[in-house]
Amino acid sequence: MTSAAETPGSEPLPAVAPHPAPAGDAARPAGEIPEATVARLPVYLRALYTLAERGTGTVSSEELATAAGVNSAKLRKDLSYLGSYGIRGVGYDVEYLVYQVSRALGLTQNWSVVIVGAGNLGRALANYGGFATRGFRIAAMLDSDPALVGRQIGVATVRPMSELEPVITSNNVAIGVIATPAPAAQAVCDRLVAAGVTSILNFAPLVLNVPDGVDVRKVDLSIELQILAFHAQRRVAMRVGHDGESAAEA
Amino acid sequence: MTSAAETPGSEPLPAVAPHPAPAGDAARPAGEIPEATVARLPVYLRALYTLAERGTGTVSSEELATAAGVNSAKLRKDLSYLGSYGIRGVGYDVEYLVYQVSRALGLTQNWSVVIVGAGNLGRALANYGGFATRGFRIAAMLDSDPALVGRQIGVATVRPMSELEPVITSNNVAIGVIATPAPAAQAVCDRLVAAGVTSILNFAPLVLNVPDGVDVRKVDLSIELQILAFHAQRRVAMRVGHDGESAAEA
DNA sequence: GCGACTTTGTGCATTCATTCACAAACGACG
DNA sequence: CGTCGTTTGTGAATGAATGCACAAAGTCGC
Numbered sequence: 001m002t003s004a005a006e007t008p009g010s011e012p013l014p015a016v017a018p019h020p021a022p023a024g025d026a027a028r029p030a031g032e033i034p035e036a037t038v039a040r041l042p043v044y045l046r047a048l049y050t051l052a053e054r055g056t057g058t059v060s061s062e063e064l065a066t067a068a069g070v071n072s073a074k075l076r077k078d079l080s081y082l083g084s085y086g087i088r089g090v091g092y093d094v095e096y097l098v099y100q101v102s103r104a105l106g107l108t109q110n111w112s113v114v115i116v117g118a119g120n121l122g123r124a125l126a127n128y129g130g131f132a133t134r135g136f137r138i139a140a141m142l143d144s145d146p147a148l149v150g151r152q153i154g155v156a157t158v159r160p161m162s163e164l165e166p167v168i169t170s171n172n173v174a175i176g177v178i179a180t181p182a183p184a185a186q187a188v189c190d191r192l193v194a195a196g197v198t199s200i201l202n203f204a205p206l207v208l209n210v211p212d213g214v215d216v217r218k219v220d221l222s223i224e225l226q227i228l229a230f231h232a233q234r235r236v237a238m239r240v241g242h243d244g245e246s247a248a249e250a
Numbered sequence: 251m252t253s254a255a256e257t258p259g260s261e262p263l264p265a266v267a268p269h270p271a272p273a274g275d276a277a278r279p280a281g282e283i284p285e286a287t288v289a290r291l292p293v294y295l296r297a298l299y300t301l302a303e304r305g306t307g308t309v310s311s312e313e314l315a316t317a318a319g320v321n322s323a324k325l326r327k328d329l330s331y332l333g334s335y336g337i338r339g340v341g342y343d344v345e346y347l348v349y350q351v352s353r354a355l356g357l358t359q360n361w362s363v364v365i366v367g368a369g370n371l372g373r374a375l376a377n378y379g380g381f382a383t384r385g386f387r388i389a390a391m392l393d394s395d396p397a398l399v400g401r402q403i404g405v406a407t408v409r410p411m412s413e414l415e416p417v418i419t420s421n422n423v424a425i426g427v428i429a430t431p432a433p434a435a436q437a438v439c440d441r442l443v444a445a446g447v448t449s450i451l452n453f454a455p456l457v458l459n460v461p462d463g464v465d466v467r468k469v470d471l472s473i474e475l476q477i478l479a480f481h482a483q484r485r486v487a488m489r490v491g492h493d494g495e496s497a498a499e500a
Numbered sequence: 501g502c503g504a505c506t507t508t509g510t511g512c513a514t515t516c517a518t519t520c521a522c523a524a525a526c527g528a529c530g
Numbered sequence: 531c532g533t534c535g536t537t538t539g540t541g542a543a544t545g546a547a548t549g550c551a552c553a554a555a556g557t558c559g560c
Contacts, residue, residue, distance in 0.1 A: 042476040069457040088508045089556035106483025120374035130472035199478040207319040215481045222380035226292040228449040231465045233356025338538040339526035
């Protein structure tokens with residue numbers, strides 16, 4: 001009973017439906033998925049992949065929520081923005097939900113990515129397996145350091161910065177990853193944007209300036225650590241405060 | 251980043267509060283700082299450091315907000331949670347505000363950090379300058395691979411996993427960074443928690459299970475890319491919809 | 501075919517976050 | 531010393547996200 005979870009009854013469930021929308025599930029309410037939901041969909045997707053590998057055919061919102069670390073009402077509401085893909089009394093078909101979430105996230109098409117900066121971080125990214133398996137292809141890896149150019153890193157070979165524009169246009173690259181030191185990042189960003197990149201993932205510790213229509217997300221180790229420090233500090237302060245006064249409740 | 255920028259000159263400005271509030275008291279105005287604000291404080295802090303290096307003495311909420319990429323009302327409200335540290339008609343004293351934000355975030359004390367996993371990512375972290383300059387000290391770097399043990403990476407030498415517990419207790423480590431492959435992460439996490447770590451920064455692509463009282467933040471490349479893909483897809487869909495082709499829905 | 505049981509999807513209340521808009525506070529200047 | 535322009539700090543309004551609680555919709559046993 002691992003697979004064989006075809007949609008019961010009427011709908012034949014197309015394995016892959018790139019463009020055309022089947023009349024049945026076109027019930028996207030208004031097309032608008034809240035940002036907070038979008039941020040959680042990849043987490044659900046990963047949990048679903050894990051379940052699928054384990055051979056699970058269907059999963060309840062409760063189980064999936066636990067696996068994803070959220071509460072079940074939130075998960076159901078999140079999924080409801082994509083459509084009504086569960087079966088009451090049963091749960092969600094894992095494979096079908098994988099497809100629907102992937103489609104909602106835009107992962108049914110392949111995305112080409114360039115990574116700029118082949119330092120430690122760039123290398124870590126290039127070697128990170130999670131890229132290819134989710135529909136992201138590293139079109140090129142670039143660095144301004146001649147000593148690095150030509151080196152093979154993961155599946156990519158480091159190329160000189162001069163190839164940035166041609167690589168982007170010829171591969172139709174929409175996503176750029178900036179893994180350079182901070183001083184170089186804005187200039188790199190400008191070149192990416194000028195070459196047509198509209199989505200940027202920035203690892204350099206600064207605020208990038210981009211024109212409207214360009215989407216930037218940042219990943220910043222230092223910021224995450226500082227947030228942790230804040231909570232750690234507060235924990236300590238609370239403990240001291242409670243111990244100092246009489247502990248009312250334990 | 252050398253913090254030894256020359257003093258702005260206008261004011262001597264001691265390390266503690268000048269006029270408004272008495273020095274170093276623990277009397278936080280109203281205690282609770284919203285989570286969203288905490289997440290932005292490090293951004294402000296970095297912008298402030300940049301301004302300080304440039305020799306700027308005071309900054310208005312408008313300027314600082316621009317530098318940090320937020321709107322000025324939000325910035326003022328955020329800062330107001332820390333106290334009333336601006337001067338009306340003038341702005342904020344940069345150095346003073348650096349101190350206040352640092353204190354709010356708990357960065358006036360030093361935090362010891364262990365990094366588990368000396369692969370590409372772990373190495374990138376160890377070489378990342380942003381650690382030491384913000385009050386974070388790498389107490390140790392650990393890896394289970396004997397081939398890596400003993401290698402010098404940045405300021406740290408890779409040690410065997412067996413030293414995890416002693417290092418944590420003897421250095422009073424409160425923060426652990428997990429930069430291992432996903433399959434190893436939960437076990438590492440359990441050991442960190444058992445050894446007394448209460449704050450964890452997780453780079454492994456899975457949801458960690460921790461007891462109450464332990465704070466986990468995750469950084470996930472794959473998730474960020476997927477969020478970018480979602481928006482990129484929507485941009486394309488909108489453009490197509492406008493041009494006339496009817497593949498917009500679903 | 502029917503009732504008991506399970507689980508989804510969602511209306512609603514509540515909490516959290518953002519933004520507006522303005523009075524109060526400040527320096528400058530004559 | 532009073533007026534003027536500037537900028538903060540914050541009530542109040544708006545908007546987004548969360549979580550509860552339950553009806554609707556399904557399965558399963560008999």
